[in-house]
Amino acid sequence: MRDTLAKLQGKPSVRRAAVAAAVAVVIVFPFVTSRYWVDVAFYLGLYTLLGLSLNVILGEVGLFNLGHAAFWAFGAYTTAILNTRFDIPVLVLLPVSALATAGFAWLVTSPIIHLRGDYLCIVTIALGEIVRLTLNNDPGGITGGPNGIFGIDRPRIGPLVINTPTEFYFLVWVIVILCAWALLRLQNSRIGRAWNYIREDELAAEAMGVDVRSLKLLAFILGAGLAGVAGNLYAAKMMVVSPESFVFLESTIIFMIVLIGGMGSVPGTFLGALVVSLFPELFRPLAQYRMLIFGAALVAVMYFRPAGIWPRRRATFRSLRKETGKA
Amino acid sequence: MITFIQQFLNGLTIGSFYAFIALGYSLVYAIMKLINFAHGDLFALGSYVAYSFLVWSAAALASVLGLWGALVVAMVVAAISVAIAGLVMERVAYRPIYPAGRLPAVVSALGVSIFIENFIMLVWGPRYQAYRSSFVPVGYFQIGELRISVLQVVILISAVILLGFLYWLIERTTFGAAVRATAQDRETAALMGIDFRKVIRFVFTVGPALGAIAGVMVGLYYRQISFSMGWVYGLKAFVATILGGIGNIPGAMVGGILLGILEAMFAGYVSAAWKDVIVFLVLMLILIFRPRGLLGEKVAEKV
Numbered sequence: 247m248r249d250t251l252a253k254l255q256g257k258p259s260v261r262r263a264a265v266a267a268a269v270a271v272v273i274v275f276p277f278v279t280s281r282y283w284v285d286v287a288f289y290l291g292l293y294t295l296l297g298l299s300l301n302v303i304l305g306e307v308g309l310f311n312l313g314h315a316a317f318w319a320f321g322a323y324t325t326a327i328l329n330t331r332f333d334i335p336v337l338v339l340l341p342v343s344a345l346a347t348a349g350f351a352w353l354v355t356s357p358i359i360h361l362r363g364d365y366l367c368i369v370t371i372a373l374g375e376i377v378r379l380t381l382n383n384d385p386g387g388i389t390g391g392p393n394g395i396f397g398i399d400r401p402r403i404g405p406l407v408i409n410t411p412t413e414f415y416f417l418v419w420v421i422v423i424l425c426a427w428a429l430l431r432l433q434n435s436r437i438g439r440a441w442n443y444i445r446e447d448e449l450a451a452e453a454m455g456v457d458v459r460s461l462k463l464l465a466f467i468l469g470a471g472l473a474g475v476a477g478n479l480y481a482a483k484m485m486v487v488s489p490e491s492f493v494f495l496e497s498t499i500i501f502m503i504v505l506i507g508g509m510g511s512v513p514g515t516f517l518g519a520l521v522v523s524l525f526p527e528l529f530r531p532l533a534q535y536r537m538l539i540f541g542a543a544l545v546a547v548m549y550f551r552p553a554g555i556w557p558r559r560r561a562t563f564r565s566l567r568k569e570t571g572k573a
Numbered sequence: 574m575i576t577f578i579q580q581f582l583n584g585l586t587i588g589s590f591y592a593f594i595a596l597g598y599s600l601v602y603a604i605m606k607l608i609n610f611a612h613g614d615l616f617a618l619g620s621y622v623a624y625s626f627l628v629w630s631a632a633a634l635a636s637v638l639g640l641w642g643a644l645v646v647a648m649v650v651a652a653i654s655v656a657i658a659g660l661v662m663e664r665v666a667y668r669p670i671y672p673a674g675r676l677p678a679v680v681s682a683l684g685v686s687i688f689i690e691n692f693i694m695l696v697w698g699p700r701y702q703a704y705r706s707s708f709v710p711v712g713y714f715q716i717g718e719l720r721i722s723v724l725q726v727v728i729l730i731s732a733v734i735l736l737g738f739l740y741w742l743i744e745r746t747t748f749g750a751a752v753r754a755t756a757q758d759r760e761t762a763a764l765m766g767i768d769f770r771k772v773i774r775f776v777f778t779v780g781p782a783l784g785a786i787a788g789v790m791v792g793l794y795y796r797q798i799s800f801s802m803g804w805v806y807g808l809k810a811f812v813a814t815i816l817g818g819i820g821n822i823p824g825a826m827v828g829g830i831l832l833g834i835l836e837a838m839f840a841g842y843v844s845a846a847w848k849d850v851i852v853f854l855v856l857m858l859i860l861i862f863r864p865r866g867l868l869g870e871k872v873a874e875k876v
Contacts, residue, residue, distance in 0.1 A: 310679070357861050363675065364608050364819075368811060369860055372853035375808070379853075383846045494804065498683055505680050538691040544684030545666045552673030 272419050276412045284411040286527060288483065291418035292476055294519040297503035298425055298512065299472030304501065305510035306438065307465040308445030310367035313374030314500045317470040319381060319492035321347045321477020326395040326487045327388060336401040340478045347474025348467045355466045359459060362448075374497050381489040394488025401482050414483055421479070425472060430512050441465060442510065506547055508554030517556045575718045580841035581834060586725050586794065588833020589732035593787035594810035595817070595825040596739065597780030603756035603820035604776050605671070610682040611662060612784060613807015614689035615655050617800065619785025620792045621697050623651035624704060631708045640710060641727075648789045652782040658689075659781030663773065686803075693800040704796045728790050735786070736826050739779070743822045752776070756820055809836075809849075812856045818866025827868060 276284045300314045321343040328334045328342065358369050384391035401408040401417065408417055432438045440461050443451040452458045481487050499522055507518025525543075529536035547555070594616050601609045626647045634643035662685055670681045712723040743749040754762040755772045763769050791806070792798050813832040817824025832852065840848040859866065 310676075358857065361860055361864065364602075364606075365815075365860055365864060367608065367679070368815065369857055371808065372812070372856045376850050376853045379847075379850045383850070495687075498687070501683070502680065505676060509676070534695060535691075538688055538695060541684045541686070541688030541691060544687070545670070545681045548670050548673065548677040548681045548684070552670065552677040 269423070272423070276415050281411055284415050286523065288411060288415045288418055290519055290523040291415065291422050292479060292483075293500070293503060293523055294422050294516055295418065295425060295476045295479070296473060296500045297507065297515040297519045298422070298429060299469045299476065300500050301469075301504050301507075301510065301512070301515045302429065302472070303465050303469040304504050305508075305515070306433070306441040306445065307462055308509070309462060309465065310363060311370045311466075311469075312367050312494075312497050312501055313370035313372070313377075314469075314473060315492040315494070315496040316370075316374040316377035317347050317351060317473035318477045318480070318496070318500075319377055319487075319489070320350050320470075321474030322481040322487045322492075323381060323389060323395070323477070324474065325478040325481040326398050329398050329481075330395055333399075336399050336478070336482045337403065340401075340475060343478040344471040344474040347477065348471035351466045351470030352463060355463060359462050359466070371494065371497070374492075374494060378489050378492055381492070390488075392489060394486055396486035398481050398485045398487070400485075408482070414479075418479055421475065425475075426512050426516070433510075433512070437461065437464070445510070502544060506544075506554055508557035511554065511556055511558035514554055514556035514558065518554070521555070576841060578719055580837045582721060582725060582729075583841075584834030584837030585830065586728055586833070587837060588813075588830035589729060589736075590787045590791055590794075590806065590829075591810045591813045591832050592732065592736060592826045592829025593783045593790075594806055595813040595829045596736075596822065597784045598807075598811050598814045599817075599820055599822060599825040600752075600776040600780045602814070603822075604752070604759075604772055605667070605678075606675070607667070607671075607678050607682065608811065609780070610679070610807070611666075611685035611689055612780065613803035613805075613810070614686050614693070615659060615662075615781045615803070616784035616788045616791075616806055617693060617798070617803030618658060618689055618788070619651040619655040619781075620788030620798045620802075621693055621702070621800075622654050622785070623647040623789040624702055624792060624798065625697075626650050627708045628705070631705075635708075640708065643708065644710075644789075644793070648786050651785040651789050655785035655788075656778045656782040659777045660774065663777040690800060690803060697800065699800065701797050701799050704792045704798070706796075709793050709796060724793060728794065735783070739783075740823060740826070748775075805849075809852055812852055815856060815866055816859055818868045821866065821868055824866055824868035828866070831867075 275287060279287075296314065296318060299317075300311060303309050303311045303314075324343040324346045325336060325339045328339055329336055334342070354373060358366065361369060381389045381394075382392055389395070406413075408414060440451065440456045443454070443456055444458055444461060448458060480491075484491075503518035503522050504515060505518070506521055507514030507516070525540060526536055529539060532539065594612065597612050597615075598609060601607060601612070627643070631643050631647075634646055638646065666681045666685045667678065670677050710722075710724050710727075714721045714723070714726070741749075743752060751762070751767045752772050752775065754765065755767055755769060759769065787806075788798075791802075809832065810829065813828035814825050815828070816832055817826070817828025832855075835855065836848050836852055839851050843851075
């Protein structure tokens with residue numbers, strides 16, 4: 247059974263059909279469900295995007311980043327500040343937030359990029375806390391302190407204002423699908439392979455001439471940039487940003503999305519985000535117990551599937567030969 | 574000058590809380606190479622257990638043993654219960670997952686942390702709980718303008734005694750040598766006849782117990798405890814661990830005290846709102862310039 251499934255997964259025609267079916271579901275979904283579920287699906291998209299962005303850092307390169315909410319917050323606040331102060335349209339700020347967050351990541355991770363494993367993990371936690379506390383302390387009166395910033399505009403495309411849950415749903419999912427496609431392409435590029443090499447054996451990678459430092463920085467810059475995009479979308483949807491949205495638990499949840507799904511696996515990230523987003527919905531009747539159950543569930547998932555629910559298949563010589571179609 | 578001494582003493586007190594918690598992190602990290610994210614929450618659990626115990630029995634106990642006696646009993650009760658919780662946690666959430674690698678263990682630790690935090694919230698409620706004034710000693714010494722509470726003095730003295738005892742245990746006894754040997758090289762230590770299980774049981778008993786004692790002290794000192802306080806204290810104690818050199822027992826003590834003093838001085842002279850930011854900036858600076866900590870020796874990475 248498992249073998250047939252693996253064989254089917256390997257077939258390009260089957261894979262194409264599966265992707266087409268998934269895209270069809272995404273398109274049809276808002277027209278067959280209620281407003282509530284469309285909203286849930288928006289947040290699912292947002293968390294998928296955050297998961298994909300962390301997957302670049304944690305999944306592809308194996309850099310323990312437990313402060314990813316810092317980049318998300320940076321993107322959201324960039325959008326919020328530039329929009330409310332200078333009236334720059336929110337959609338224009340989408341690439342601006344991405345670039346600003348990427349620059350921020352480059353600035354703050356350059357001095358710490360050489361740290362390994364647990365040390366990097368603890369520094370990124372500290373980074374997340376520094377960003378949150380700074381936003382909370384309102385330096386120079388630009389972040390609005392604990393209340394945050396409100397009155398952010400809706401995104402506009404020409405005359406069309408993105409306002410309803412369905413419109414937001416499509417905005418986020420178009421971006422998610424584009425990102426997923428680009429990241430899948432990246433996996434098979436020189437950069438993607440070098441990233442995986444670093445994850446599996448950093449010393450060997452370095453010995454083979456891989457520029458470890460630059461590639462690690464690149465992963466942080468790219469991942470943070472995507473988190474900046476998620477921040478922009480979040481600010482546009484909520485119309486208000488405040489520091490309490492970017493607490494450590496959020497970083498933990500994004501971390502979980504990647505690890506539950508499977509490190510370095512794009513479909514795994516979708517699945518991880520689905521599990522994490524649906525969890526509170528499924529356990530709504532047990533509202534107050536759901537985080538308790540969530541904690542226990544994490545332990546259980548790591549017990550039964552330490553590599554995640556949908557780990558990335560390793561490319562073997564045989565699988566590569568099949569894919570290229572050569573005997 | 575008075576402010577300086579006052580802040581210094583406050584810093585020492587907070588620092589000894591960090592030192593207690595940091596020891597738990599450091600011991601577990603030394604043996605398991607795992608950041609025990611749930612440790613801060615065990616500390617909070619200790620605070621709550623002692624709180625409930627005191628609410629339930631403080632009046633009866635105090636009439637027999639006096640207030641101090643009742644507090645000691647409460648600390649012992651909290652330490653034992655949290656040590657049991659620590660052992661159960663190791664058995665359920667770490668031992669089965671540990672062989673799968675580092676990342677699953679980290680996720681499991683985060684899971685346990687979320688679990689304990691929410692457990693506390695469900696049992697004791699999401700609001701602050703206050704240690705009642707009837708079980709907090711109120712006396713103080715007045716030296717000129719300087720006012721030092723009896724509680725502060727007792728906390729500092731017991732910190733010195735407990736930390737001194739632990740230092741002796743780890744650095745001077747045969748069992749301590751076994752713990753240090755395991756920390757350095759688990760396999761070779763096992764070949765030398767050291768019972769690895771015993772060492773693990775030790776670190777998961779002593780670490781949580783010390784954390785629980787710190788929890789009770791924090792409750793008495795600030796009188797206010799919340800279910801989420803484990804996170805902040807835990808994180809800062811971890812910074813203290815790194816400050817002193819991760820896996821280094823005297824280092825954790827020194828790191829805790831230094832961090833407490835730094836924090837109190839910064840809060841007293843510069844800004845209270847930014848004190849946590851400074852703590853985390855110090856962490857980053859330490860890791861950039863002295864990644865092995867202040868007391869840590871340089872260790873070459875094994876290939």
